[in-house]
Amino acid sequence: MNKNYKKLIPITGPSITEKEVDYVAKAAKDGWNENATRYVNLFEEKFSKYVGRKFALATSSCTGALHLAYLASGLKKGDEVIVPNITWIASIEPLYYIGASPVFADIEPDTWCMDPKDIERKITKKTKAILVVDLYGHVADMRAILKIAKKYKLKVIEDAAEAVGSEYYGKKAGSFGGVSCFSFHGSKTLVTGEGGMLLTDNENIIKKARYYNDHCKDPKKLFWNLGIGYKYKMSNFQAACGLAQLERVNELVAKKRKIFSWYKKYLSKVPGVSLNVERQGTKNAYWMVTAVFDKKYKINKENLIKKLAKCNIQSRPFFYPLSSLPAIRTKVNTPVSYDVSSRAINLPCGQNITKADVGTVCSCLVKYFGV
Numbered sequence: 001m002n003k004n005y006k007k008l009i010p011i012t013g014p015s016i017t018e019k020e021v022d023y024v025a026k027a028a029k030d031g032w033n034e035n036a037t038r039y040v041n042l043f044e045e046k047f048s049k050y051v052g053r054k055f056a057l058a059t060s061s062c063t064g065a066l067h068l069a070y071l072a073s074g075l076k077k078g079d080e081v082i083v084p085n086i087t088w089i090a091s092i093e094p095l096y097y098i099g100a101s102p103v104f105a106d107i108e109p110d111t112w113c114m115d116p117k118d119i120e121r122k123i124t125k126k127t128k129a130i131l132v133v134d135l136y137g138h139v140a141d142m143r144a145i146l147k148i149a150k151k152y153k154l155k156v157i158e159d160a161a162e163a164v165g166s167e168y169y170g171k172k173a174g175s176f177g178g179v180s181c182f183s184f185h186g187s188k189t190l191v192t193g194e195g196g197m198l199l200t201d202n203e204n205i206i207k208k209a210r211y212y213n214d215h216c217k218d219p220k221k222l223f224w225n226l227g228i229g230y231k232y233k234m235s236n237f238q239a240a241c242g243l244a245q246l247e248r249v250n251e252l253v254a255k256k257r258k259i260f261s262w263y264k265k266y267l268s269k270v271p272g273v274s275l276n277v278e279r280q281g282t283k284n285a286y287w288m289v290t291a292v293f294d295k296k297y298k299i300n301k302e303n304l305i306k307k308l309a310k311c312n313i314q315s316r317p318f319f320y321p322l323s324s325l326p327a328i329r330t331k332v333n334t335p336v337s338y339d340v341s342s343r344a345i346n347l348p349c350g351q352n353i354t355k356a357d358v359g360t361v362c363s364c365l366v367k368y369f370g371v
């Protein structure tokens with residue numbers, strides 16, 4: 001560790017106040033017996049209202065919510081689903097669980113979300129759905145994607161794990177497609193420790209998701225299972241934390257936007273560094289402040305991350321293309337995904353970061369480039 005940089009600047013981290021502590025303590029005291037799902041029900045009700053969806057199912061993770069979303073959408077073995085080549089692997093792992101195949105589409109060079117033009121190129125007779133990911137908080141080009149989905153009669157699943165508080169033409173992230181999912185992992189803007197939510201306006205989808213999430217129980221006969229199911233349930237403790245966070249969601253999103261504005265101010269003076277965009281008609285809740293470095297710098301992102309770590313600054317590599325991971329490794333034509341990923345990193349932007357911390361991160365970065 002460099003002795004000039006004593007304090008660790010973490011990459012992410014939540015804002016936890018007395019409100020969260022009080023709500024969780026209350027759930028520990030009275031969230032049992034007839035109240036066993038009280039906080040979960042309340043969280044589902046309030047979060048679906050916040051996003052503008054009719055139905056919600058709180059889960060133990062977004063990965064679990066996505067698994068249920070794929071099952072409830074009727075996806076099955078042999079189906080192809082168009083997915084962006086840049087996202088966290090959790091977006092697509094549940095496709096493998098059900099034997100469906102992801103087909104990797106390229107990303108746009110500025111929003112880093114799936115490029116609608118490439119979706120259309122990758123559609124085959126087996127394509128049944130499009131998985132849209134709102135990467136690092138930017139909502140994907142939904143108008144174009146929904147138009148393609150309609151033309152080819154494809155289902156749309158929105159992975160809004162990273163986009164709490166983001167918007168697209170006045171509609172909240174998570175309100176698009178047949179079903180959408182969020183993550184409340186400790187690194188996210190709104191946290192429950194671990195946790196997720198499935199949202200839909202379709203009664204059939206929510207019924208199926210609840211059925212699969214409750215061991216495929218026969219609603220008419222106790223301990224009588226009609227199929228092999230799953231259990232991705234959220235606990236009352238997590239939901240109580242989520243309720244407190246939801247009451248503060250505007251403050252949490254505003255802080256994310258403030259952090260981004262600090263970075264923008266400092267780094268706009270550095271030539272060849274571009275940050276997250278906010279395309280016209282969208283509101284970016286900037287879950288992850290991300291910097292892409294001009295090709296002229298010839299950066300090695302892993303080395304850059306190591307250098308920042310020496311200043312006690314945590315950073316992360318921009319997601320690797322999924323098709324390049326040992327878990328998947330397949331040949332695809334997504335040049336923008338490979339190019340952007342090779343020269344971009346995520347910068348610290350947790351809820352407790354200060355303007356001075358952002359200044360420290362930026363001066364350390366500038367030192368690396370010698371500008």
Ligand SMILES: Cc1ncc(COP(=O)(O)O)c(C=O)c1O
Pocket residue numbers: 060061062063064087088090091133159161162182183184185194195196
């Ligand atoms: C885009 C995306 N999808 C899905 C997930 C999975 O969320 P969880 O960790 O809650 O399962 C994440 C988590 O980081 C994510 O970033």
